[in-house]
Amino acid sequence: xxxxxxxxxxxxxxxxxxxxxxxxxxxxxxxxxxxxxxxxxxxxxxxxxxxxxxxxxxxxxxxxxxxxxxxxxxxxxxxxxxxxxxxxxxxxxxxxxxxxxxxxxxxxxxxxxxxxxxxxxxxxxxxxxxxxxxxxxxxxxxxxxxxxxxxxxxxxxxxxxxxxxxxxxxxxxxxxxxxxxxxxxxxxxxxxxxxxxxxxxxxxxxxxxxxxxxxxxxxxxxxxxxxxxxxxxxxxxxxxxxxxxxxxxxxxxxxxxxxxxxxxxxxxxxxxxxxxxxxxxxxxxxxxxxxxxxxxxxxxxxxxxxxxxxxxxxxxxxxxxxxxxxxxxxxxxxxxxxxxxxxxxxxxxxxxxxxxxxxxxxxxxxxxxxxxxxxxxxxx
Amino acid sequence: xxxxxxxxxxxxxxxxxxxxxxxxxxxxxxxxxxxxxxxxxxxxxxxxxxxxxxxxxxxxxxxxxxxxxxxxxxxxxxxxxxxxxxxxxxxxxxxxxxxxxxxxxxxxxxxxxxxxxxxxxxxxxxxxxxxxxxxxxxxxxxxxxxxxxxxxxxxxxxxxxxxxxxxxxxxxxxxxxxxxxxxxxxxxxxxxxxxxxxxxxxxxxxxxxxxxxxxxxxxxxxxxxxxxxxxxxxxxxxxxxxxxxxxxxxxxxxxxxxxxxxxxxxxxxxxxxxxxxxxxxxxxxxxxxxxxxx
Numbered sequence: 001x002x003x004x005x006x007x008x009x010x011x012x013x014x015x016x017x018x019x020x021x022x023x024x025x026x027x028x029x030x031x032x033x034x035x036x037x038x039x040x041x042x043x044x045x046x047x048x049x050x051x052x053x054x055x056x057x058x059x060x061x062x063x064x065x066x067x068x069x070x071x072x073x074x075x076x077x078x079x080x081x082x083x084x085x086x087x088x089x090x091x092x093x094x095x096x097x098x099x100x101x102x103x104x105x106x107x108x109x110x111x112x113x114x115x116x117x118x119x120x121x122x123x124x125x126x127x128x129x130x131x132x133x134x135x136x137x138x139x140x141x142x143x144x145x146x147x148x149x150x151x152x153x154x155x156x157x158x159x160x161x162x163x164x165x166x167x168x169x170x171x172x173x174x175x176x177x178x179x180x181x182x183x184x185x186x187x188x189x190x191x192x193x194x195x196x197x198x199x200x201x202x203x204x205x206x207x208x209x210x211x212x213x214x215x216x217x218x219x220x221x222x223x224x225x226x227x228x229x230x231x232x233x234x235x236x237x238x239x240x241x242x243x244x245x246x247x248x249x250x251x252x253x254x255x256x257x258x259x260x261x262x263x264x265x266x267x268x269x270x271x272x273x274x275x276x277x278x279x280x281x282x283x284x285x286x287x288x289x290x291x292x293x294x295x296x297x298x299x300x301x302x303x304x305x306x307x308x309x310x311x312x313x314x315x316x317x318x319x320x321x322x323x324x325x326x327x328x329x330x331x332x333x334x335x336x337x338x339x340x341x342x343x344x345x346x347x348x349x350x351x352x353x354x355x356x357x358x359x360x361x362x363x364x365x366x367x368x369x370x371x372x373x374x375x376x377x378x379x380x
Numbered sequence: 381x382x383x384x385x386x387x388x389x390x391x392x393x394x395x396x397x398x399x400x401x402x403x404x405x406x407x408x409x410x411x412x413x414x415x416x417x418x419x420x421x422x423x424x425x426x427x428x429x430x431x432x433x434x435x436x437x438x439x440x441x442x443x444x445x446x447x448x449x450x451x452x453x454x455x456x457x458x459x460x461x462x463x464x465x466x467x468x469x470x471x472x473x474x475x476x477x478x479x480x481x482x483x484x485x486x487x488x489x490x491x492x493x494x495x496x497x498x499x500x501x502x503x504x505x506x507x508x509x510x511x512x513x514x515x516x517x518x519x520x521x522x523x524x525x526x527x528x529x530x531x532x533x534x535x536x537x538x539x540x541x542x543x544x545x546x547x548x549x550x551x552x553x554x555x556x557x558x559x560x561x562x563x564x565x566x567x568x569x570x571x572x573x574x575x576x577x578x579x580x581x582x583x584x585x586x587x588x589x590x591x592x593x594x595x596x597x598x599x600x601x602x603x604x605x606x607x608x609x610x611x612x613x614x615x616x617x618x619x620x621x622x623x624x625x626x627x628x629x630x631x632x633x634x635x636x637x638x639x640x641x642x643x644x645x646x647x648x649x650x651x652x653x654x655x656x657x658x659x660x661x662x663x664x665x666x667x668x669x670x671x672x673x674x
Contacts, residue, residue, distance in 0.1 A: 039488060039491060039496075043491060043496030047495075171644075199643050200643060200644070202647070204600065206589075206595065206600075207390070207634075209387070210387065210635060210639045213639065229498075230498045230597070231595075237594050238593075241507065242518065242520070259497075260500045261497070262435045262501060262502055262596075264500070
């Protein structure tokens with residue numbers, strides 16, 4: 001046994017030496033940081049971002065010009081771990097950070113990146129706290145307030161429900177800030193919100209019987225779900241099992257629902273959602289992205305992957321226009337990126353003609369979809 | 381009234397899931413005197429195996445459940461042999477830490493095999509419900525099956541422990557491992573069989589849990605695992621009827637807490653109960669008081 005262990009240790013050491021050699025060869029590449037939860041409860045989002053960043057980098061590298069190297073670190077969605085991951089990537093010579101994935105962790109890392117002048121373009125951290133008061137933090141995804149207000153307007157304009165119940169995760173920045181902007185807008189336009197306290201505090205929560213019961217008791221006809229798709233799936237299944245017939249309305253976090261293995265898509269039939277990305281869209285870019293992603297990682301990419309893919313190509317465009325190389329310092333990249341982003345307009349997977357304000361927030365159209373026959377369909 | 385009844389039923393249904401998991405905890409603790417924190421993750425593996433059999437290989441549900449039970453039993457015994465047996469003489473702290481390590485190992489293994497994206501478990505129990513009180517109260521088949529299954533398992537386990545030769549050996553090992561060995565009881569075999577039974581139960585718990593709450597992720601087992609552990613302590617760890625009682629009470633407390641106090645306090649209440657019980661009655665509701673011999 002001991003001999004076996006020592007052989008294993010020897011092999012591991014030999015392999016790590018080889019790995020060390022491999023890194024030196026790639027020193028010509030621009031080092032791009034990526035931080036996200038690749039293990040634990042939020043792994044499906046962190047992996048989507050890291051996979052898409054690596055895929056986009058591989059595509060760009062294959063063109064033969066600029067070379068990108070993606071430094072991937074796991075933060076499990078935790079702010080402390082994210083800052084540690086950030087420091088490790090800084091030591092490895094990170095020049096720009098395309099992360100982090102979750103809002104809470106991103107706000108912590110953004111504070112560091114602001115002090116050290118590292119440009120940060122997050123694919124998916126949508127909370128306003130991420131870029132508040134920081135001139136070097138930009139988002140590819142919508143901001144949360146933006147989504148909550150559009151959701152309320154869409155429900156009112158399309159007359160989808162008279163009495164709205166909201167089931168939301170009050171321990172999550174994402175869900176909470178969409179909730180807040182939703183009820184603010186609803187009060188303004190006279191949309192009747194009958195249940196506000198149907199909360200839960202953990203996305204791996206399994207039991208939603210109480211929250212659904214509250215909605216039913218209050219006579220709600222529409223349930224607004226400003227949450228990610230995993231709890232959405234559980235809510236729809238339990239609503240069906242308990243015999244409720246609510247109409248559901250989700251936001252961009254609901255994207256991914258239809259590609260859950262084993263999910264009965266008939267449960268989502270007639271549900272509405274706002275999302276910038278539709279994996280079934282027929283345009284060339286979406287098609288090739290989805291096909292390649294599926295071939296490489298075996299899953300249909302969700303909105304997180306699409307945001308990350310866009311982030312990489314936005315940075316690629318910047319590199320070409322501003323002439324960044326592996327020698328350019330993170331500070332220089334940061335100072336040049338800030339004015340450039342405000343003038344740049346990008347069309348990609350998650351929106352056409354996306355432009356950015358001084359605050360780092362993106363403006364792009366949120367499209368409302370309705371789920372018909374297991375696919376997104378236009379609401380018109 | 382009907383809202384109260386339907387909350388009560390949700391509580392009992394959730395509680396019976398906790399109860400079946402708690403039975404596994406309590407068996408292993410009672411006999412091997414160790415907390416197997418990887419139990420929740422064996423459940424998760426069981427659910428994935430059953431999912432793969434049914435969804436990817438299109439097997440009928442009962443076959444999927446049987447295979448999941450077989451794989452879990454094998455897994456439980458392997459874990460015991462590889463990770464816990466070498467530590468039989470070590471302090472309980474090292475065993476506990478090994479169990480926590482095993483739990484993380486299984487979670488990450490599952491993520492490697494099945495990926496981090498959630499799966500949606502297809503219920504093995506037909507969808508539908510019985511209407512009572514003029515249709516204002518609905519009891520789903522899943523709830524009924526879960527409750528019946530947990531009672532049956534509890535009765536069968538009690539019979540097994542009290543009326544078979546292996547059960548007697550288990551009680552001996554539980555009472556005094558050294559003396560049992562001197563009397564010719566094969567302690568290692570007894571503990572292995574305990575793990576085998578505990579893990580087979582885990583597979584059943586997995587199928588019932590995922591039929592009621594279908595989201596399946598590598599971390600699916602951890603929270604129910606911790607709550608079931610709470611239930612086992614609540615009912616008196618080591619006691620089989622105690623695990624059952626603790627599980628059901630805990631489920632009801634959680635649902636009532638969510639419904640009538642605050643939906644964010646459900647989990648907090650569960651763990652408050654644990655603290656209170658430990659303060660007032662450290663051995664749990666049905667636990668026996670054992671005097672430590674000095």
